[in-house]
Amino acid sequence: xxxxxxxxxxxxxxxxxxxxxxxxxxxxxxxxxxxxxxxxxxxxxxxxxxxxxxxxxxxxxxxxxxxxxxxxxxxxxxxxxxxxxxxxxxxxxxxxxxxxxxxxxxxxxxxxxxxxxx
Amino acid sequence: xxxxxxxxxxxxxxxxxxxxxxxxxxxxxxxxxxxxxxxxxxxxxxxxxxxxxxxxxxxxxxxxxxxxxxxxxxxxxxxxxxxxxxxxxxxxxxxxxxxxxxxxxxxxxxxxxxxxxxxxxxxxxxxxxxxxxxxxxxxxxxxxxxxxxxxxxxxxxxxxxxxxxxxxxxxxxxxxxxxxxxxxxxxxxxxxxxxxxxxxxxxxxxxxxxxxxxxxxxxxxxxxxxxxxxxxxxxxxxxxxxxxxxxxxxxxxxxxxxxxxxxxxxxxxxxxxxxxxxxxxxxxxxxxxxxxxxxxxxxxxxxxxxxxxxxxxxxxxxxxxxxxxxxxxxxxxxxxxxxxxxxxxxxxxxxxxxxxxxxxxxxxxxxxxxxxxxxxxxxxxxxxxxxxxxxxxxxxxxxxxxxxxxxxxxxxxxxxxxxxxxxxxxxxxxxxxxxxxxxxxxxxxxxxxxxxxxxxxxxxxxxxxxxxxxxxxxxxxxxxxxxxxxxxxxxxxxxxxxxxxxxxxxx
Numbered sequence: 001x002x003x004x005x006x007x008x009x010x011x012x013x014x015x016x017x018x019x020x021x022x023x024x025x026x027x028x029x030x031x032x033x034x035x036x037x038x039x040x041x042x043x044x045x046x047x048x049x050x051x052x053x054x055x056x057x058x059x060x061x062x063x064x065x066x067x068x069x070x071x072x073x074x075x076x077x078x079x080x081x082x083x084x085x086x087x088x089x090x091x092x093x094x095x096x097x098x099x100x101x102x103x104x105x106x107x108x109x110x111x112x113x114x115x116x117x118x
Numbered sequence: 119x120x121x122x123x124x125x126x127x128x129x130x131x132x133x134x135x136x137x138x139x140x141x142x143x144x145x146x147x148x149x150x151x152x153x154x155x156x157x158x159x160x161x162x163x164x165x166x167x168x169x170x171x172x173x174x175x176x177x178x179x180x181x182x183x184x185x186x187x188x189x190x191x192x193x194x195x196x197x198x199x200x201x202x203x204x205x206x207x208x209x210x211x212x213x214x215x216x217x218x219x220x221x222x223x224x225x226x227x228x229x230x231x232x233x234x235x236x237x238x239x240x241x242x243x244x245x246x247x248x249x250x251x252x253x254x255x256x257x258x259x260x261x262x263x264x265x266x267x268x269x270x271x272x273x274x275x276x277x278x279x280x281x282x283x284x285x286x287x288x289x290x291x292x293x294x295x296x297x298x299x300x301x302x303x304x305x306x307x308x309x310x311x312x313x314x315x316x317x318x319x320x321x322x323x324x325x326x327x328x329x330x331x332x333x334x335x336x337x338x339x340x341x342x343x344x345x346x347x348x349x350x351x352x353x354x355x356x357x358x359x360x361x362x363x364x365x366x367x368x369x370x371x372x373x374x375x376x377x378x379x380x381x382x383x384x385x386x387x388x389x390x391x392x393x394x395x396x397x398x399x400x401x402x403x404x405x406x407x408x409x410x411x412x413x414x415x416x417x418x419x420x421x422x423x424x425x426x427x428x429x430x431x432x433x434x435x436x437x438x439x440x441x442x443x444x445x446x447x448x449x450x451x452x453x454x455x456x457x458x459x460x461x462x463x464x465x466x467x468x469x470x471x472x473x474x475x476x477x478x479x480x481x482x483x484x485x486x487x488x489x490x491x492x493x494x495x496x497x498x499x500x501x502x503x504x505x506x507x508x509x510x511x512x513x514x515x516x517x518x519x520x521x522x523x524x525x526x527x528x529x530x531x532x533x534x535x536x537x538x539x540x541x542x543x544x545x546x547x548x549x550x551x552x553x554x555x556x557x558x559x560x561x562x563x564x565x566x567x568x569x570x571x572x573x574x575x576x577x578x579x580x581x582x583x584x585x586x587x588x589x590x591x592x593x594x595x596x597x598x599x600x601x602x603x604x605x606x607x608x609x610x611x612x613x614x615x616x617x618x619x620x621x622x623x624x625x
Contacts (some may be wrong), residue, residue: 020231026142030135037135060178061133064207067229068139 001115003028010112011073020068030069031113037065040106043081047099056085062102074105124149125243128170130159130187131205132179140174140205143232144239156182160190169200172243175222177206177213188220197221201246203238205230268322275325282331282339288418289325294465295414296324302454303410310406316378320407323379327386327411330360342425354395357384381405386412391446401448413451416444421466432463467543519594519617523549525610536617541590559585565596569613574602577610583617594618 003024007014021027042058059082066075081098084091127144130153131137141150151170153159156179163169177184184204191197197220204217207228214225223242226235275289300317303310312320331339334356338349345353360383370376385399385408392400404412420435430438436459438444440452447455455462519536523529528550537545540556547553557563561583572579577600584593598615 016229020229022232026232029142030139033135033138037133039133039135054180057132057178057180060207061136064228065133065135067207068136070229 001112003031003116006031006112006116007070009115010071010109012109013070013072016072017070020070027069028116031116034065034069034071035110035113037062039065040102043078044099044103047095052085052090052095056082059085059102071109074102074109077101077105125171126151126168127239128153128159128162128173128200130154130156130173130179130184131176133176136176139232140235143236148239155179156184156187156190159187163191163196163200164194169196171200171246172239173200173202174239175202175204177204177208177217185216185220188217188222192221201242203242205235271322271325274329278328278331281336282328288422291418291422291466292324292327292411292414293321295417295462296410297321298458298462298465299410299414299451299454302458303406303451306450306454312406319375319378320382320410323375323382323407324411324414326360326364326379327382327415328356328360329363330356330358330383333359340425344426354387357387357396360384378407382408382411384408386415388412389446390448393446409448409451412445413439413447413455417455417462418466420444432459521613521615521617523613525612539592556585559583561585565598569598569600569610572600572610574605574607577602592617 001009004014007017017027018024021030039058039062043055043062046052046055046058059078063075063078063082066072066078077098081095081102084095084098124147126149128151129137129140131140132154137152141152144150151162153162158181159173159175160182175184175187182190184206188197188202191200191202201223202221203224203226204222205226205228206213208214209227214227217225223246224238226238272289279288297317300312300320304312304317334353338345338352341349361380364376364380364383365371367376382405384396385404388394388397388399388404388408390401390404390409392398416439417435420430420438421432423429436455439447439455517535518533519539520533521536522531528548530547530549530553532540532545532547534545537543542553547556549557557566561581562585565579565581565583568579568581578598579600580595580597582593582595584591586592594617596615596617598613600610601612601614602610
């Protein structure tokens with residue numbers, strides 16, 4: 001699977017990322033590097049522990065990385081959960097709902113990237 | 119040809135992935151330092167190493183977030199030293215505004231375009247470098263101008279002293295005592311409304327207090343015995359002559375420095391009880407500038423040798439002044455003298471031209487802080503001052519003999535502690551003249567001979583020495599570095615270094 005197909009599968013925008021990062025090799029390098037990024041793991045663990053300030057930071061980082069790589073689908077759900085986690089008044093049921101969405105989107109994203117590296 | 123060193127960029131972001139993005143686009147042209155959070159960033163800035171040339175700062179981070187880093191940088195006054203570009207996925211306009219208000223140079227929102235980030239980094243660095251260079255030029259010029267000013271005043275007062283057969287240290291001592299007393303006085307009272315500018319003016323013009331003596335015949339000026347009544351009357355005119363000299367200046371007559379100097383010349387022999395000369399002013403009728411210099415003058419006259427007397431000890435001089443044996447002074451000034459007596463003794467016994475320059479620089483900095491509301495051009499001056507202060511602190515704490523030798527003048531400047539070790543009261547040594555004895559020792563000569571093996575590429579040299587200074591055997595390890603005008607020089611122009619862990623060996 002090439003990079004363009006991978007972006008299609010994870011519902012991102014290859015056009016957008018190509019505008020921001022000059023070379024395809026660089027895009028590929030960072031897309032692969034996404035697999036070792038710890039922010040998703042930090043997000044799920046801290047939501048489980050109801051540690052929402054740590055969760056906010058992790059979600060914020062995940063959102064930023066997705067934005068830079070133009071992983072549109074995962075960006076949208078991580079952006080929503082970032083806003084749900086911001087501040088002190090947390091709607092726990094909303095967070096529970098959104099974390100499931102992030103998990104689903106993360107799996108779709110990671111699965112697509114893993115096919116790329118094969 | 120030496121390779122040009124790269125500029126340093128500090129990247130502060132908790133996400134390794136985000137740092138990697140930035141590093142990837144910048145590492146070719148810059149040296150990169152990474153920090154995972156605000157605390158690390160502040161530690162890196164305060165580590166004492168050369169600070170980064172630019173900082174890329176994320177907002178949302180654990181430990182200490184980007185705004186906390188900015189507020190710390192504002193608190194330490196380093197926000198003007200290191201340009202900051204904020205990079206964040208926070209695109210809220212209040213966030214961006216807050217960042218600008220806290221002094222960031224630029225704000226880049228995620229997702230960013232690689233080429234744009236690179237360009238913005240380059241532009242910020244170029245602008246900042248230009249600004250820094252301009253600030254340095256101004257600082258150097260102000261410093262140079264101030265130095266020349268002081269030098270001219272010193273030359274002038276030295277001419278008077280020279281004729282007077284005085285030690286040459288008189289003006290310097292008056293300068294130091296006046297400064298110490300004034301600093302103490304403003305801490306005690308604000309009734310004289312003395313600004314730091316006034317203090318600096320009084321201190322500098324103190325050196326001119328005796329310029330009227332150029333009109334006094336040498337026979338009277340240098341008469342070893344007691345002056346007759348007529349002779350004393352002539353001697354007394356040095357106050358009024360000095361004042362009219364300055365009053366008669368065709369230009370600069372109304373300059374604050376000239377006015378202060380005039381008051382000091384005319385009234386530095388008035389007494390607080392009204393029995394002084396030339397005008398018999400009493401109490402606070404005498405300007406505070408003249409009161410202070412009068413006290414400094416008497417103190418130094420008592421503790422120095424003159425053609426008509428021997429030097430008294432500091433304690434004796436202090437007691438004589440307090441008992442009213444040598445003039446009458448305001449009780450407040452006597453209190454200042456009592457409070458600062460130890461500091462004065464230390465200063466007089468142990469000062470070198472470097473320290474005076476440093477003191478003047480302190481005054482200069484205070485003055486600039488007051489004069490200049492905008493602190494845009496303060497940082498480099500504060501830096502010089504800070505460096506001097508640090509160097510002085512370490513040289514006192516380190517208990518080591520440090521030296522800085524200039525081959526062109528054969529003059530070596532050593533640390534105060536070093537001078538004490540060698541049993542001398544000066545920190546400036548003339549190694550081709552009267553202080554040459556210090557080098558007359560086999561191990562020292564060996565070390566000096568080995569200095570010729572150093573080069574601009576390998577300028578450092580260590581060695582053990584053992585020598586005799588004023589009857590005491592001293593041994594230790596010398597670490598030295600030769601200084602070169604440029605990489606193609608064949609001969610070094612100076613040597614700096616230190617003698618570490620020196621030990622006195624009793625004979």
